[in-house]
Amino acid sequence: MIKWTTSAERNIVKVYDFLARSNPKAAVQTVKLLIEGIEKIDAFPQLGIRLEDFKPREVRHIIIGDYEIRYESTDKAIFVLRLWHSREYR
Numbered sequence: 738m739i740k741w742t743t744s745a746e747r748n749i750v751k752v753y754d755f756l757a758r759s760n761p762k763a764a765v766q767t768v769k770l771l772i773e774g775i776e777k778i779d780a781f782p783q784l785g786i787r788l789e790d791f792k793p794r795e796v797r798h799i800i801i802g803d804y805e806i807r808y809e810s811t812d813k814a815i816f817v818l819r820l821w822h823s824r825e826y827r
Contacts, residue, residue, distance in 0.1 A: 738814045739779050745817040752804070752822070767802065774801035775808075775817055782810040 741749075749768060756764035778784055778799070785797030785808065795810040800823065807818040 739775060739817060740814045741817045742819075744819055748820045752820070767804075771801055771804055771806070771820065774799070775806060778808060778810075778815050782815055 749771065752771070753764045753768050756767055782795075783797070785799035785806075788796045788798060788807070791809075796807060796818070797810065798805055798807045800806075803823050804820055805823055806820045809816045809818055
């Protein structure tokens, strides 16, 4: 089961809003691509690369298109923690 944190929900809205200003169709396609990619994590929770800084938690990241997604895999669910464009200054 995939669950989105409040931060991740805000992040995907931010992505959509940014893209929609210049190209609403691209905004919809990008969000759809991200959601579909994230849904694949449910079947393959170890798909992403584990982030050692978060041990003992099982926090991983994957790249979908130009976006990095961080998620945490637990016995109860997979939590989408954050997502951002790879060129975004962090």
